[in-house]
Amino acid sequence: MANFSININGKVHEVDVDPKMPLLWAIRDELGYVGTKFGCGIGQCGACTVHVDGVAMRSCQMTVETIAERERAITTIEGLSENGEHPVQQAWLEHDVPQCGYCQAGQIMSAASLLNNIPNPTDEDISTGMAGNICRCGTYTRIHAAVKTAAAKLS
């Protein structure tokens, strides 16, 4: 166990954890940001996607130690916008995307990062960019449309 300072959603938090604890479990269990979801623990499903210095990453694959040492700034779904006004979140509501909703925070974080990199994505850009996030309910066609709508809002 050791003390680490990690920057989550613009605020520095102190955690006393095993250095190898994945960021996912520190933000969920220790800090109570439960919007970031556990899905597989091996970086395959995308449910735990957060932004690390603005780039979508799998929080189950990064240790608290690494994040703290490199002074990374983490953004979770709770910090993507103040009140859900991020264009991607708004597009999600407009298209009424969720069914069960469990994977959607990760989908939204991936989509926001994708649009940061490619402001006007093609269909193929969206398909490739969102391929790391699994939705068992099968909302992919809605996710696809919502990413397009968000891109239009952002441009």
Place this chain on the structure above:
Amino acid sequence: MQSTRRNFLKVSAATGGGFLLGFSILTSCEQKPAVVMMAPELVMPEQFVELNGFIKIAENGIVTIMSPNPEIGQNVKTSMPMLIAEELDVDWGNVIVEQGKLDTENFTRQIAGGSQSIRHGWVPLRTTGATARAMLLAAAAQQLEVDVADLRTEKGTIYGPGDKKISYGEVAELATTMDVPEEVELKDPKDFKIIGKSTKNVDARKIATGKPLFGIDVQREGMLHAGIIHPPAFGMELASFNADAARAMPGIVDVVELDCAPEGKEMQWSDGGTVRRSIAVVGKSTWQVMQAKKAVQAEWKRTSPAESSDGHRSKLASLLETGKVEVARRDGKPEAAFKEAAKIVEATYSAPFLPHNTMEPMNFFAHVTNEKAELHGPVQTPEFLEKSIATLFDMDPANIDVGMTRMGGGFGRRLYGSFAVEAAMISKAVGAPVKLTYTREDDMTQGTYRPDYLVTYRAGLDADGQLVAFHVRGTGTNGSPVFANRFPAGSVENYLAENIGMDSNITTGAWRAPRSNFIAGAEQAFLDEVAEAAGKDPIAFRLELFDRAINNPVGEKNDYDAERYAEVIKLARDKAGWTGTSNNDGTHRGFAAYYCHNSYVAQVLDLTMDTDKPKVGRVCCAVDCGIVVNPEGAINQIEGGIVDGIGHALYGQITFTDGKPDQENFNTYRLIRHPEAPTSIDVHFVDNGIKPTGLGEPSLPPVIGALANALSSAKGERVYDQPFVGGLRG
């Protein structure tokens, strides 16, 4: 929180299918902090009147409607309260929806399964709304001193003669003293204002902003985290274990042995798949528990034979040949008809075991003491969970509190609440509130799987290409997938349906559209093969059979309405612009139609091949589910079923070696991903005004047939065995 009940009475109402309506006035209630997002979110004022178990009305007109059923992503938390709000006649913009707890006195059928929530809720929930409205009207008549017949309602306001008007909020308290009407009149569907109008998912904002909604998000003061260790293979049981190393690890509180199905305790059907003896690790964080699990040294003993997938397939095949046959239906003289047939088509179809893989792994919160139990989490069968807990702990159900969270998918997995029972056992053992969380590996390897299936079809055609004989014989782990009275039963003079069972120690259970999820695809693929042999267009061939079923049906037990079936097929055909199975542009088309869970679905699926990889383009889907309560939500369910069906038919399979699942996580188990989803899905409803049926399941089964038919056209050879592509990423 302080609440004073000034008036409480309970009346058994004759209306609403025997609902018990409890009336109380709460003068104070906990206020939730306002969450302001884009448009301000509605907040229920501190003061409100509870009009019955479902409805609370505040003086300012804000209405809270309880949603009784478990929400697994099928959107009942939106659509069921819509039924109440319609008859109550309130503005949906003033409605807050709250998840109801398990409450067997106020609510009925609090279960998520079989696509039945809307079908069963259709009259009772509307009656609940109409009953409350009638009492509000009676109160207004008294207050305004007018005849009730001279009053009308509109969006939460009651209007009388002249300029007399009063809001629901103003008469709600008086309304609780009115007699409960014996009978109420329900609206004519043409007057619906909420039903039939697309209404957004009531939890969508919370989902999009990451609010705690799910079982895995439950956090309580003093709560410990728990993990579970099940046997590594089916047919094995715990012999002994040493947890000294695990106990010594940081954050670990205890390691305990569980017996979740003790001798002499009568378990519920929902306890199917329960692992009797397992090991639980309890600690201060999920991660620490996951690490400590690896340090537990357990010895397992074999109690029943190890089964492997290869052996399974050959055992199913030999059972189909020589197994004990149960004749489920026989019409005419099938054996003689096959002898006389000019042409016989025969084909055998198979599908593997499938795990549910809900994105939210199994988890549950429990706090069990000697006196009472609190359970809170994701379960599709809360009523049965309460019964199991009452039995296991010899506890009065009145002391058991079961709450439901939103669920990160169900698909049948959470019908079997053994994980909640485990959480309760762990809490009792360590004397603390506990949240049990399965890892993905725990979740994927413990069952309760969709069984593997094998079915052989035979069809006899006469010299004119007419179907004169039909034979289906099916088998599968823990039961046959054949539905004897479904189409084409009723459309063929000589018909034989047979079942053969196979026992296994691999736990199986309901998986989205049980049995239909396999047999529909097999049947619809076979009908295409028969149509081809008869030299007929696949849709025209099916419609000929339905003509027979409509005009001169064979037998009396046919489990479908042939006219509705034919209608939905024609709608899909017309909307898709069907001209045949392959087009000149390299697009291959597959058709399928199926009726299950009381709804009719027909689909045309377009597919192209990218070298050897299939890519689904447009899926055109026609649906007859009667009245569509929430069109946008309904379309979302249908789209989801289509994507889910395509994904599992192309890629899904779990295999076994010596009883141990070979796939444990998403690196070896392939679920459909974004680039593999159809390019577009268009949904068309039959508008017939018939009372509504469910949509959580019906779009999935047929799409596997449509996919098989398109793929067969693309490959130039029929496909018989799922998964059509396979599990490894190519």
